Amino acid sequence: MKFNVGGIDRILRIIVGIVLIALTLMGTIGVWGWIGLVPLLTGLFKFCPLYSIIGISTCPVKR
DSSP states (O other): OOOOOOHHHHHHHHHHHHHHHHHHHHTSSOGGGGGGHHHHHHHHHTOOHHHHHHTOOOSOOOO
């Protein structure tokens, strides 16, 4: 699998995912907060299927 999520993008995805899941578990937001699994998993695996379809990559270019 080719990585297409890198650097700041990856860190932000993980943080947003964790925050949404934590807020859901605390009862602050509703069930829709489980959508936080999507950015969390894409950040952890460094791969975003949507980026792949669109042709975007935030990974640094290897020389």
